[in-house]
Amino acid sequence: MIDRISDAFRFDQQALGLREQRQEVLSSNIANADTPNYKSRDFDFRAAMQGALEGRMHLPDTHLALTSARHIPGKATTPNPVELQYRQPLQPSLDGNTVDMDVERVEFAENTMRYQTGLTVLSGRLKSLMAAMQQ
Amino acid sequence: MPLTSIFQIAGSAMTAQSQRMNVSASNLANADSAVGPDGQPYQARQVVFRVAPSATQPYGQQVGGVAVAGIVPDPAPPRMVYNPGHPLANQDGYVTMPNVDVVAETVNMISASRSYQANVEVLNTAKTLMLKTLSIGQ
Numbered sequence: 615m616i617d618r619i620s621d622a623f624r625f626d627q628q629a630l631g632l633r634e635q636r637q638e639v640l641s642s643n644i645a646n647a648d649t650p651n652y653k654s655r656d657f658d659f660r661a662a663m664q665g666a667l668e669g670r671m672h673l674p675d676t677h678l679a680l681t682s683a684r685h686i687p688g689k690a691t692t693p694n695p696v697e698l699q700y701r702q703p704l705q706p707s708l709d710g711n712t713v714d715m716d717v718e719r720v721e722f723a724e725n726t727m728r729y730q731t732g733l734t735v736l737s738g739r740l741k742s743l744m745a746a747m748q749q
Numbered sequence: 750m751p752l753t754s755i756f757q758i759a760g761s762a763m764t765a766q767s768q769r770m771n772v773s774a775s776n777l778a779n780a781d782s783a784v785g786p787d788g789q790p791y792q793a794r795q796v797v798f799r800v801a802p803s804a805t806q807p808y809g810q811q812v813g814g815v816a817v818a819g820i821v822p823d824p825a826p827p828r829m830v831y832n833p834g835h836p837l838a839n840q841d842g843y844v845t846m847p848n849v850d851v852v853a854e855t856v857n858m859i860s861a862s863r864s865y866q867a868n869v870e871v872l873n874t875a876k877t878l879m880l881k882t883l884s885i886g887q
Contacts, residue, residue, distance in 0.1 A: 630882075634751045634752055635751050637751065637752070637755060637875070637878070638751035638752075638754055638755055638758070638812060639812050641755045641758050641759055641871045641875065642758050642812035642813055642814070643812075644759075644762070644867050644868065644871050645758045645759060645761065645762035645814050645815050645868060645871070646762070646798070646800055646814075646815055647864055647867070648766070648769075648798055648815075648860070648861075648864055649798040649799060649800055649815055650797070650798065652800055655812060696810075698810050698812070715867065719867065722871065722874070726874050726878065729878055730878070730881060733881055733882060733885060736885060736886075737885055737886055737887075740885065740886035741886065744886075
């Protein structure tokens with residue numbers, strides 16, 4: 615029963631988590647608007663969301679057991695669904711910085727709105743579930 | 750937790766920008782200081798920023814705040830002003846004045862203050878989102 619409830623909210627949870635992560639990337643771009651050679655980063659939300667939904671069954675990170683000091687440590691990790699990419703600069707500046715403040719702020723505002731939308735939808739679903747429980 | 754790290758990112762940017770403003774203010778204030786404690790004219794300083802990613806992020810995927818990598822002296826040559834009546838004038842009548850570019854420093858100051866404001870806004874937005882997240886389902 616409980617896992618069905620958590621299944622029902624998994625989509626919203628993933629979406630909010632990714633929105634939160636994108637918010638962090640965008641705020642890092644805004645913070646580094648004056649850092650020389652900083653390259654503006656972002657990720658494709660649709661691809662990240664698909665990756666997160668397909669990767670539900672992902673395995674925990676695996677390490678190889680080392681029995682000698684000369685063994686090479688092996689590690690198998692599931693790739694992160696979020697793959698950071700570089701933004702194409704429209705007006706690159708002389709110091710190698712590719713942050714376009716207008717673009718970043720628009721994306722930041724849009725991401726904020728979508729995060730709040732996600733919160734509202736999640737709240738609504740929680741409320742309807744509560745209402746069903748109290749019938 | 751990304752929302753709390755946004756506080757750290759925006760906060761570090763605000764610290765860095767205010768340091769840049771500080772240095773800019775010092776440059777502007779000393780634009781005419783012909784002699785300093787070492788007997789030399791004041792030399793303009795510039796702040797150099799660098800990214801400060803948090804330690805746990807995988808290689809190539811780092812995002813993070815800003816840190817001041819260092820404050821470097823401006824290599825521009827000093828301004829020579831013809832003023833034979835000045836006590837520090839050389840035999841040709843020129844006084845060595847600081848290499849501060851007043852217009853560039855003013856622009857620097859405005860740019861720093863705008864960046865600071867942008868980060869304050871980021872911080873406010875993150876705060877609002879966090880408070881809204883805390884009230885899910887109420």
